[in-house]
Amino acid sequence: MKNRPTRKSFQAKLDQMVRQLRNDIVTGRYAAGDFLPSETALVEQYELSNKSIRRGLDQLVEEGYIIKKHRIGAMVTEAARQSKVTITLGVSPSIERDLDLQHVLDSFHQDNPGIRVKTITFSTSTSFDYLNTARQYLENGLIDVMSINHINFQEFAEHESTHLLEPLAPNAKHYPFLTEAFTLKKKTYVQPLVFTPVILCYNKDHFREADLLEPDSSWTWDDVARAAEKLAKPPERHGLYFHLLSENRWPVFLLQSGMTFRREEEGRYRLNGTKLMDSIELCGELIHNRKAFPNFMSENSDDAIQLFLQEKLSLTLINYLSLNEFKDSDLNYDICPLPYINKPATLLISIGMAINAKSDQKEAAGMLVDYLASEKAQRLLRERTLSIPSMKPIAEWKPENVDETLNRPESYYLFKDIMPTYHFHRDLNLTANQFKSLKSTLQLYWSGLLDKNELASKLEEELEASVP
Structure with a gap:
């Protein structure tokens, strides 16, 4: 019974x-x-x-x-x-560019005439402020599907909010490390669609004009600084610039230290004299080198990208998603691995789609997510954008006898060679809240409001206070 x-x-x-x-x-x-x-x-x-x-x-x-x-x-x-089913797709502002979203949705509508996708855009100041906004949309049934990156998912996991997301079947053709980033306790909650490492982007004409060899994987940050000094022609152009306070920029220097934030046996953090502190100090020296790095007040990474597009910069840190700003230009540029400190390392960004577990249209929502992750949609992404599809065969596809219409960098397939250097934010062993606190304190140090010893003490105190 x-x-x-x-x-x-x-x-x-x-x-x-x-x-x-x-x-x-x-x-x-x-x-x-x-x-x-x-x-x-x-x-x-x-x-x-x-x-x-x-x-x-x-x-x-x-x-x-x-x-x-x-x-x-x-x-x-x-x-x-x-009759038509209408589903609402919530996306971050850059998704239209990163996925060529409207074209992909037009293709989806053609294959699924009974489903209409309505998009709404929601944004926050940083990825680490995403959770509260997304939770409101999900709990109130305002969206059926949403874009989400690995940082967003980290917050969902840390705040025990994954129950708001519908578990999904992993796609075996996608890079396993992307699926793993969206998996918790053997359940996958996000279908990855695109990914990108942070890389160095440079203007080929500027290097040729300065009679400098183009950068390669052997370059350290000292090499970049020396090249940037020779490339700079103020006020016409500057050598190197990037928006340091982006959550996809400053963590790179910490990852390249080769260390993580871990407590010692007695439960305390010890940072003074460590390679972590050395990497923070090197970053400060780089951004205060006025011969190489201008005192430009950017609001976000888009400002630096626009400077580079206007050829007012010779070098910048960028990712494949942002390269889409160059795809229709005649800019003569290329990309290479990031310079390094103690070991080659770069930050990996992964973006996917999740379904609202409370959606009344789960079947239609699932059809949209499955389509976006399908070979057809992934091939559209590969052909129409410079983003890297999450489906391995499509990402690594090299078309023959195809007239390339996009301004794709010569070293586009660099992402394959540097996969061993990929790291997620979580590899620093910090929670989302610790990242926020760390950023604020580092901002004080890089602004000259804390010295190195004060910085180490303050970071140790804040990290210990944030331990559950």
Whole structure:
């Protein structure tokens, strides 16, 4: 008697059947004039009685999706063809550029005429402020699908909010390390779509004009500083610049220290005299070198990218997603691995899509996410953007005899060679809240409001105070 189905479980199965059949009709799986599976087939598929199946079909009749033909079956009506499911996709501001979203959605609509995708944009000052905004949209049912990166997901995991996201089936053709970044306790909550390492971008014409060899994987930050000094022609152009306070820039220097933030046996953090502190100090020396690095007041990384696009910079830190700003330009540029301190290391950024676990349109939402992760959509991304698709065969595809219309860098496939240097933010062993606190304190140091010893003490105190 223990395993006897409850009235509630019967209703859940019935609701599932009605939702699925309705969705299959609206999305075009069953066209007008087609017949649904027989009652016998539905009984077996949904493990319901004939009486329950008839009740569900009667509901679809009332809603105008089908009519019952005696001894023939349930036929989809002409009126049902006009019905459409609308799902809302919440995205960050850069997704339109990074995915060429409108073109991809147009393709999705063509393949799924019964589903309409409405997009809304929501933004925060940093990725580490994402959780509260996203949670409001999810809990209030304002979105069915949303874009999310690995930092966002880290916050969801740390604040035990992954229950707001629908578990997804991993795609075996996507790079495993991208799927793993969105997996918690063997459940995957985000389908990765694109990824990018942080890299060095340089103007080839400027290097040629200065009679300098182009940068390569052997370069240290000292090499970059020396080159930047020779490349600079103020006020016409500067040698090197990037928006240091971006959460995808300053952590690079800490990762290259080769250390992580860990407590010693007695439970305290010891930072003074460590390679972590050396990397912070080197970063400070670099950004205060006025021969190489200008005192430019940027609001975000887009400011630095626009300076580079206008050829007012010779070198900048960038990622593949931001390279899309150059795809229609005639800029003569290329990319190379980041310079290094103690070991080659770069920061990896991964972006994907998640489904609202409370969505009333989960089937349609799932179809959208599956499509975005499909070979067709991933190939569209590869052909129409400079972003790196998460599907390995598509990302590494090298088309032959194809006239490239985008201004793609000569070293585009660099991302394959530097995979051993990839690191996520979490590899520093910091929580999202610790990242926020660390950034604020480092900002004081790099602004000259703390000396090195004061910085070490303050960081140690803040890290210890933030330990649960």
